[in-house]
Amino acid sequence: MKVQNCFYLLSLLTLSLYATAMGGTRVVLDKGGWQPIRDVKDPSIQSLGRISVTQHKKRTGLPLSFVEVFKADSRKDNGTYYRLDLTAKDGLVPKKYQAIILETEDLGLELQSFTPLGR
Incomplete structure (x- = not known):
């Protein structure tokens, strides 16, 4: 159970970092x-x-x-x-x-x- 929670938290952290990084380029890519x-x-x-x-x-x-x-x-x-x-x-x-x-x-x-x- 603890390993599953750690994996879940790590996934959320990775997704939030990715979303933050992509947010910085949004203006450049905005059609x-x-x-x-x-x-x-x-x-x-x-x-x-x-x-x-x-x-x-x-x-x-x-x-x-x-x-x-x-x-x-x-x-x-x-x-x-x-x-x-x-x-x-x-x-x-x-x-x-x-x-x-x-x-x-x-x-x-x-x-x-x-x-x-x-x-």
């Missing part, structure tokens, strides 16, 4: 989590920002002109979503916006949202 894009100056990221502003202009008619992406994240979920914090000029005044754009093999690039960032 839906946003991951930072380190090189926001990469031309492909800047191009996504420019496309976001262009698509928003077509929808709204606002006279925005793209300046730069200054922060970017991505996540995989039926394609790749890009969350871009960017600067665009409304006339002569630079303003900050957040754009979410989806890239899929079937549809290409599609703007999901474009909202002003709080000050």
Whole structure:
């Protein structure tokens, strides 16, 4: 009986240590989590920002002109979503916006949202 209890406790301890160790990697393996894009100056990221502003202009008619992406994240979920914090000029005044754009093999690039960032 004592050997069986020791085996049971050892099994619980092993499982809890394994679960704790796996918990540390959960964020990396999380399919839906946003991951930072380190090189926001990469031309492909800047191009996504420019496309976001262009698509928003077509929808709204606002006279925005793209300046730069200054922060970017991505996540995989039926394609790749890009969350871009960017600067665009409304006339002569630079303003900050957040754009979410989806890239899929079937549809290409599609703007999901474009909202002003709080000050």
